[in-house]
Amino acid sequence: MKNISPKYLYLGLIFIISPVLTTAQSESNTVYTCINQISENITAPVRIALDPKNNIYVSDVKQNRIIKYNTSGQLIKQIPLNFPPASIAVNKNEDLFIGDKNSGEIYKISSTGEISLFSNKCVSALSICFDSDEQMYVADGKQNGIIILDKNGNITGTLGKEVLTYPVCLFYDKRTNRILAGEHGGTGTGFTPECKIYVFDLQGNIINSFGSYGNNDGQFYRIQGITSGKCNNIYVSDPFQGTVSVFDKEYNFITKFGKFGNNPGELNMPLDIAFSEDEIIFVSSLNNGRIELFKAPENLPSSKIFDSDAVICPGDSTNIKIKLTGTPPWNFTYAVNGYAREEITSEDSIFTLKISEPGIYEIIKLSDNTNTGSCFTGSAVIKTPEILPSVSISSNDTLTCSEDTALIRFDFSGNAPWYFPLIYNDSAQTNIFTLNNPTFLPVTKKGTYEINKISDAFCTSANISETLTLSTQEKPYADFLYKNNNTEITFINTSENADSFLWDFGNGNISTEETPSPEFYSPGIYEISLTAKNKCGEDTVEKIVNITNSENNNCDRTFIKISPNPSKGTFILECNNSTRTKIFIEIISSSGKTVFSKFFYGKKIKEKINIENLPQGIYILKIKSSEFAGSLKLIIKR
Template sequence: MIDIKPVFLCLLLWFLGCTGFVLGQNVPVIENTDTEPIVYCSDSVYVARNISLQNIQIDAADKGMKVSIVNYERDEDKLGYEPVASLNYNWNNSKGTLEISGTATDEQYQEAISKVYYYNESGTRSVGFREFAISLLDADYLPHTKHFYQFISDRGIRWTEAKTAAENRTYYGLQGYLATILYGVENDFIYSKIDGVGWIGANDAKTQGEWIWATGPEAGTQFWQGTSGGTTIGGNYANWNTGEPNNLRKSWGDYENYAHMVVAPGSKAKSWNDLSDEGDRNDPDGYYYPQGYVVEFGGLENLELQLSATAYIEVRESKRPELDYTKIQTLFCGTMSATVDLIFLDSNPLVELTPLDADATVDDGLTLKPTISVPDYGKYYFQLNTIDQASCPYSDTVMFEFHNQPEAIFDLDSNECYGYNLQLSYIGEIVEETEFTWYYNDAEFDSGIGLDSITLPLGFENIDRSVALKVNEQGCIDTSSPQEVKVKPNIIVSVENPEGCSPITAEFTATTNKPAETYLWDFNDGNTTTDQSPIHTFLNPDDVRKTFDISLTVIDLNGCENTAVYDTLVKVYPVPAAGFDFYPEEVLITNPQVNFTNTSHAASLYFWDFGDSTFTDEKDPIHRYSAMGIYNVSLEVGNNFDCTDTIVKQLSIAFDKLNPPTVFSPNAPNTEDQEFRLYAEGVLNEGYNLMIFNRWGEVVFESNSQENGWDGKMGNGKFAPSGVYTWVLEYNDFRGELHKQKGNVTLLF
């Protein structure tokens, strides 16, 4: 146990609290108990599975720990992780560092570090040992020196200022100083891990050309003599850029007496050069303007803190042996024992094959030709252990299958004629889940697990037909040869005028896919015919729709018979019967109202045309005519099937009699009262005769046209005397019926 003086321990604990770590009375400890290198062959391996963390409780979100690959090979080495809740992960590909941050306990961080794993992405990996440093996030640890390093970004800082600032920094009780680089591995680590672009602890300010480490445990140690053509002193390490150091004098008078790391394009990788104390102060955007400084911790105190741990992985040139499944038989049909050829791709490893199923056995399991035996059909798993030429062990699981060998047979009678639908069933034996694939005319028709029966529609075409079957029981396959199918003649029936109001005459046409020898039609009304394309009339005397199922039986030239039945192919609708009566039978214009009585049968719709441009859809209408005449009254009736019937009857609105005036006066003020004229609508001029008699029976006026009336004058042109006169009229009405009327009229003046 490290003996820490009380005063120093107090300062140390105060400092740790300021860095985001909460400590009890013990110093943090990071320890990896695995000291032996872990072998990496091809599968990822954990870096520090047995890492131990004590007294590390991080209470700041930006604090944490990291795992760094010290001798990192970019584009090869990678670190992965199995995440722990509440922690954040960041893989820095340029540095080869996995950073883990977040507030958590040491137990959580211990779990997180233990789940970090290494893998190599290169197909041509760099073999050898990889060194890993596990440390806190705020500094980088180099196992080679057992020191910690930080890069402090501070643009424009002088070398002398950086030296003072570095010496004022501590890390868990370790005194800081500008980095002194004694080894190539240290130089590479600083350059790649901590953005170490800035001042390091060397100068020749005391004596030009005498480069010494001016800080840290090596303070005063000379490591270089001269300028760019100089030499190292005492075998010490140096890595000057090409043409450096050159000890140039700057425009403001200072010489280049202080060392820093170079990042200018074209410079020697990871090299140093000399600058003045201010750097290139006239070019703040240039590559030689100070960006910061590198601080190193360790070597000044007799204090070894376990603030980091180291792990090692040996990367071997190894590739997992892979079986060549294009050459290995893993499926065996109809047997429960087989010898297997274990053929590998591009390798010849040592092997061991062992069963994972207690009922399976392996003979000669250490050879490339083991014999496997199983008790039943099924899938069996085996563990295949291999060791390659790099002595890398691998373990894989392989599967071998042993299954029944099925036979593709099904129930097809080669002598039977089949109809449109062909029912087929598998008649072989199977043991396990099986896939059936049915073929029709050399093309796959249907496929499925357990599809051991099927219905095939044979179609209408005039073609040869065949069926076949492939049976796949867990990869064990058998396929039948195509078998011919004899098909019944296919019947196609077309019909013109298949539905309508009774009676309908339908025209039938029959076609078959193969030449037919005989036809037999059944019209389902007691009538049959042997014509190929018959014409038949269907009647429906009922009041409801009537359907007829039509069947046709055809026998082809091969003797295959088929019957097609077309349900309700013909539909015959009932037709209503129109009828009506009217009252009175003789209608006079003086009372022209007619009552119609509907006597139609099986009708639900009515349309009346009264012959005078008036219509109605009433069932039993009453109609009043406005004029005499002969009218054709029609009644059209219909039903819900749009079937109709019409009846037409004639009725007359007859003339009754004339109603003549009883008095007139030639000198009356109204013109119509100045003559005696007998006329009316419906009276014809043909056969018209009007005679006026005086009281002695003498004819005083006669007219043969109803247009000519008596104006009161006699034949001599003089007015007849006032008095009562008798008139007699004969005329024909518009129907040609003769009428006779007589009466008296009084002539006044």
């Protein structure tokens, strides 16, 4: 196909130009439908501006006037000027500002119709826009930059002088609070490679740039007009190609529309572009002397990230849900923290993206089978928590009786509520949800309890390893064996599950030793008992033992006396010691601890002993010398 490109365009002097033929590299997309034209009283339309009510202002450089139309394209009035208007803009107060092509001066026409000089600080006011604070930005091609003016028309700063050569169009993007500036691409018949859009923040920093010289997708022969429209897409007019290129809000090329020509719906030198609230696109066609009205496609493909914010633990993953509209298949690219990651193709209108990296996830590029444009909204903020959830498991009752209840304690870090599976003996699982820190859980089953993962308010799953083993203490079983070789008797303790013992030898002697060696003073039949104890109870066994022979002790039990017994802690100990040897007396508690000891001398012993400081209970009094040994049960009772 043939496109008609103009021979040259010099913005300092704008003329109606005879075109020449060039070969286009690609077809423009025709889904943007031309729905009407505005041509009444227009000769050479250059700039377009819309006021807050969507009234349309058109600058006509041949007639030196501004023509105002309503939203339906009906003529409202004409404003004659004594200079050719190079630029126009309307602020929030519906004041109209007009740049003089010859002098660079900017005039203000108030909403009441009063005309005044606003600023004479510019040399070439080719395009005007306002930011949200009503600061004015002026593309000054002769000063090679953007001039910033305050509400009184005084210069407060500049933008882009280090990179711009001939800026001709401006647009303030209120979504990002940035200024988009179109670098024209040349003057007269010359061409330069710097035919692109620069994106500045309000401090003058270059944030991005897009476009280049050429006639492929996303390229321009010249740039003349720029605006934003449906889905925050960016629209850029190329007067030499007679087309409007469409970029998404991340400045990726989507499509283009328009056709160079003179028939209705065709564009011959499209110098400016504007977008109304009802999504009508206005394009000024200089050489055709009219404004072409286009309608954006009703069903642009769109993507929306929804219900996907999450906090994940390191090593875990979550799903981001993306809703797609349009005609399948869809191709989209997502970014993390502004950096493109992966291009994905989907046939499904609801796509689930599984991710494991924290950051801000956004869709930055999208197209469907029609390739008509795109809308993408929403983002997913994926975070990792400052404090990861964890739990420690403990119990003061790691050894309990079989029928008793043990209390397990859980101590947490992280943010309530906590949720975790409690695994018993590698098989049974109980899911626990709690708001309390610490949390206590009574259990009756003994075995191994394990936690291998935990979730809290911000973390879906943290891997941990916590184990607690609870053991059962069985009741004791008492039993013993004995051997009698006539001269001595040996006892063998065969009890089970006991941690303490009490022997009663039937002769007044007792012992808490596990395997004692008692002394018997005379032969006879003795009833001997053994009591085995632990925290779960006690068990007693009694056996009749016949002592057939016994050595004659020098201190016969007939001559050992404790009185009173029981006592409150003070008693008299008497013993006849025929050998006059040294005697050692020791009192032992039921736990096996020595609580009193003393040596005595003499043939006949009679000693008062005071142990009232000891608690009541059963004690063993042991008497030992080099010639004999014996023990008696001592009872303190109050």
